[in-house]
Amino acid sequence: MPLMRMKEIRDLTEEEMDRRLSELRAELFKLRGVSKAGGAVENPGRIREIRKTIARILTVQAERRKGRAGRAGKEGGTVA
Numbered sequence: 001m002p003l004m005r006m007k008e009i010r011d012l013t014e015e016e017m018d019r020r021l022s023e024l025r026a027e028l029f030k031l032r033g034v035s036k037a038g039g040a041v042e043n044p045g046r047i048r049e050i051r052k053t054i055a056r057i058l059t060v061q062a063e064r065r066k067g068r069a070g071r072a073g074k075e076g077g078t079v080a
Contacts, residue, residue, distance in 0.1 A: 014061075
């Protein structure tokens with residue numbers, strides 16, 4: 001799985017982001033398990049890439065939640 005850029009993540013739907021997030025977390029769990037057990041991880045930099053991609057997805061999700069909350073609180077329902 002290649003690294004995802006912010007533009008690619010922002011283009012995803014909420015369901016796609018949730019699915020991708022669970023896939024990345026499962027892969028990270030597996031790689032950390034191999035590493036902690038003393039095994040050699042094929043690509044050690046992949047752990048860092050996965051962590052950063054997870055953080056990017058969570059950031060976009062938080063931005064969207066904040067945007068929805070901000071619009072709901074506005075009077076008249078218009079966004080300036």
